[in-house]
Amino acid sequence: MVSFVVRRVAAGAVLLFVVSALSYLLLSVPDTDVGRQILGSGAPTETVAAKNRELGLDRPVPVQYADWLAHAVRGDFGTSWFTGENVVRAIATRLPVTVSLMVGVTLVTAVLSLLLGVWAGVRRGAADRLVQVLGVLGYALPGFLVTLVIVVVFAVRLGWFPAIGYIGLTESVPGWLSTITLPVASLSVAAVAGVSQQVRGAVIDVLRQDYVRTLRARGLPPSRILFRHVLRNASAPALTVLGMQFVGLLGGAVIVEQIFGLPGIGAMTVTYTTRGDIPVIMALVMVAVVGVVAVNLAVDLLVGWLNPKARTA
Amino acid sequence: MNARRVARRVLRNPLGLVPAVVLALIVLAVLCAPLLSPQGPAVASLRDSFGGPTGGHPLGFDSAGRDVLARLLHGGRNTLGGALLALAVALVVGVPSGLVAGYRGGRFDAAASWTANLVMALPAMVVLLASRAILGPTVWVLMVVLGVLIAPSFFRLVRGTVAGVRNELYVDAARVSGLRDARIVARHVLVVVRAPVIVQTALVAGIAIGLQAGLEFLGIGSGDTPTWGAMLNEAFANIQRAPAMMVWPGLALGLTSASLVLLAAALRDALEGRGADPVRRRRPATASTASTAPAGDGGDRAGLLSVRDLAVSYLLPDGTVREVVRGVDLDVREGEIVGLVGESGSGKTQTAFSILGILPEGGHVSRGSVTVDGREVVGLPERGHRALRGTVVAYVPQEPMSNLDPSFTIGAQLTEPMRYKLGISRAEARRRALDLLRQVEIADPERVLASYPHQISGGMAQRVLIAGAMSCDPRLLVADEPTTALDVMVQAEVLGLLRRLQRERGLGVLLVTHNLGVVADVCDRVAVMHEGRVVETGTAERVLHDPREPYTRTLLDAVLDQVPARPPLKGRTP
């Protein structure tokens, strides 16, 4: 168990290293004059050169990366080239917004998918059809299009929620709820569509297993078989898909935060990456990859807890 | 399955036909953009900005006074073309590497799988935004990056499918037949990969279009080229002034993606040979027929289990009904083991399932009477039947491993029914479980109780299942081929165990088997089944040694026990 976690964390560290090296090298490929970009075309050549030297851009790329890495492992991601902000502080103020969005979406998805998937898998027939059609539609429509429709209907037409802006959880809970509801709903559509299909499939699959028949033959009532045996066995594959959805959710968060004007790291990604602000981009990529690795590890531990066979393998 | 048949099936399914037609129309319109557009997509006149539909401009004008229809049609070229490019890259990267990795395994597989996992761990949107910073705002290059990012979905699909086929015996047979790897892949592997790849392609196309439009919507494409995403971006910017502007690009995008995904679903159904319409479950009229039990032979019916004129029918997907058991008479008395013998498809397992009331979906008792301990169970509501299971009649399944829940310990699985059926405490149930395991001759009951099913051997699992069947003191055991999956030595031990339990507890046993040796070993009486009917019944001794029915004789003639051993090959001595 402990060795499993240690091994996975080590693998995650390797992944982080590879991704960071690749990202840094790729980001440095274009031969743009960063100093010129920052200072504008009117700045004298000497000032530009001095700026480049100040940023360390006059050195070879591998040296730049090694320098970045040496600072990064100590938690120092430097300052933004364009705004001069401390990168760690900038991300730290924006991260809670994105995390609360993600947690909200995950909870909504888990609960709704479980209900819909079990209902469809057990009832079959019309209920099943309904969940499948919803699944296909939720999956098929591009996420940002769904978001736009939600904005138009619930914010612009009905005016139930604000179309834009964010109120922190610590400032006002009702305010937070009113600003986070539509973003969470927008992101949950596709996630619920995908995960409920998986739950449905897993439930149908488990219901066909021989041991379910044997449990029936032992005289146990269907509700007990469903809640104890079927759900437990069906939850492992569903959790795996929920984990895989997370990567997609990160991408979705970029657009959703942009549309709703949420001050999270998704919106930050758009502004900083389009400018080529390497210190910020690198930190954002690292945050995203750490998030993915952590979620995958959590999913694996949960699956192992639910499924003893996976534990020993 | 050939392509034409698949196409016909897809088009006959309304959920396949509609998206196919919609897609065809969209593609056609987009291809003919220059002919259909009232003017060029970039022609703007501020006079017309936000102008409504007019004669030559059916969809009106956007904020800059450009014709919406023209931008929609030309934008479709860029949006669809971009997605197509991404898809092509994903296919070219993902499919061949998946083929090689799945077929060859080894180091390439390890490296490729690691890379695929790495790419899948990257948030696509962040990478695309970063690539835009690196490579500049050229949509086509971004689409190549997108293709690389979605390639792992093809890689994983193909690799998994191929690795599955790789272990098929027919691939081994092809290797032994002297086929080259390339030929094996072409003949045996590609066929299997084709269908899932086609389905995945349609799915991924939808996703690629969505992602691409999402990028454009964020405004990171090249500004001037019209695309659906850029149109939505512009409409969103003017959402308060002209919310209706979102309708056309939104509709185009939504219709295209939805059509692709629906088409993928229809394709999958067609390729898997699933009909458009599964049969609706009809409530079988069991209760009404139950009363028609033949009254005539009521007199000599056995007290423990008595089956008269039992018929089991299945509703087939095409709506017809197939009778798999057609009039079975059977009796089991206290303290006797009755063999139910037959070849595959003779209906012996179906007979056993209907006694227990656990026929699979679609099957139902269509005629006849089954009494367990004097109570009629045909037509009995599920709740009433359930009350009998475990305490009066219990079940020992065929395959030991698949009949234990892999997620629970043996102890949990043994004690749960006892606590539910007998209402005893956890400690009492545990004590009884240990006792049961000792009775089924398990040497180390404490350890087995704490084990998970995958930690014990097949023979031990079958003992655990017998213990489970005995746990609530039933009087009738229905054992469905309880030793078929076991080794001969373990079989002999398990049969000995069944015999002992039956003697000690006065149990009645219905033993379903195909093995006449098993019948001779433990059965007192035997019923021979053939094509859904019992053709001969009698004591095991009488039926085995003096068969009266020709079918029983055929069965016995096929037994090789009495055949002399083949003599050694003449000529040379070893």
Added chain:
Amino acid sequence: MTTDDVTGDNLLEVADLRVSFPGRGWRAPAADVLNGVSLAVRPGETLGLVGGSGSGKTTLGRAILGLVPVRSGTVTFAGERIERATARRRRELSRDLQVVFQDPYTSLNPSLTIGDTLAEPLLAQGVPAAEARRRVGGLLDRVRLPPDAADRLPREFSGGQRQRVAIARALALDPKLIVCDEPVSALDLTTQRTVLDLFLEIQERTGVSYLFVSHDLAVIRFVSHRVAVLRRGAIVETGDTAEVTERPAHPYTRSLMLAAPVADVAWQRERREAFERSAYRENSSAERK
């Protein structure tokens, strides 16, 4: 490259063969499946290979066919060492060394017609397509399937018929040895008998040798000239069929023989009592997976 000039007496010789499978999981120890197996098959002979589940009998067949890698030991076929034969040499060997698998449902590709499946080995050896098609008719006839079977798919056939197709495929290249891996254990009793008769008839007509793997002693007695008993990856006893099955020397063989029930009540009672008494009992309740 033909193997007509056999020098030794034996067509197949296996000496001290060891096979191990890599352990599952990271740094798991390898599992030894075969621990030094030696046996020989003569031309025209059937060697029955019997053993319990997990004894390694299937692996032995697959190792001879080159489907699993050999760790050490030798496999000599017609005087030639083949345990590390190259892929090219293996393809050539397929003319002489063939297989019939246990499961007639998965050993035929469900999407190929019977004719395509049977033509496959012929085409692989460079037989022209027209000639191959002609020969398929002859093969179907040899396993007593109707000629129109060539155009049909496996799913239209019963288990016994599919197994006939698998036998026909093995016969296509007139091999010298066929490894038969439990070829009748998935079949019903009556079908099993007719398929076994077919195996014997083919052997009489062509002089092919069989390495016949089975867990069923009655089947082994019926088809084998000689028998080898395999237990936990090692041979415990080899000899003429009557000798080994009626007067077994090793206690394991004795128990194995007594454990298989026979369809005769009085005789089975005797055997049952002898089994309960027999000194050698695999204590399966204590075994742990």
